[in-house]
């Protein structure tokens with residue numbers, strides 16, 4: 001059995017991006033560790049509560065971890081940077097302004113503590129260009145270099161070609177994967193550069209439940225408002241890049 005460490009930017013990224021892989025890994029007996037880099041404080045506030053956004057999101061993250069069978073959840077508590085161009089970008093304590101080597105050292109310490117076999121982060125542009133997601137990619141690489149035992153590295157991504165197949169430009173139905181995302185690049189990765197297509201169909205409703213745990217977030221609320229059948233179709237595959245693994249295969253990577 002392996003120890004898998006998932007490195008994510010904000011509470012709710014674990015659910016939408018790798019929730020199925022986490023749930024399946026747990027069911028198969030692997031140890032699942034989730035490191036959440038930021039406090040999610042730039043997320044949406046919803047409902048009447050005395051809690052801060054960060055407190056709400058921490059509570060929601062714990063609930064999601066419970067649903068996904070996560071063995072250990074670690075909060076690094078960096079400040080959420082918000083999207084590109086937000087005022088929050090200028091805060092020197094925002095995660096995007098952190099030193100990747102310094103955060104990499106913190107993550108490497110956890111990798112050593114866990115004697116981790118695999119570290120899962122994001123592709124080079126963080127899937128859709130969010131500055132905190134781009135930082136996760138840098139931290140992932142730094143941590144892998146610094147760990148006593150270098151883990152296998154997988155980069156969570158989206159399959160741009162698969163998304164394009166579901167896009168109808170005539171009627172603007174679906175989602176145009178070639179439009180510029182937060183950093184000006186299109187979302188995800190061309191299929192030719194992807195290593196693993198993981199079918200998480202059997203746990204896709206757990207993934208939905210994990211997303212539902214983040215109900216304070218408008219993005220998550222929109223996704224769980226999708227009819228169940230449609231949600232299952234949209235979220236039953238998770239994609240990963242791994243150096244040296246090509247062409248893409250539909251298989252369980254661990």
Ligand SMILES: [Zn+2]
Pocket residue numbers: 009010013130133
């Ligand atoms: Zn995020």
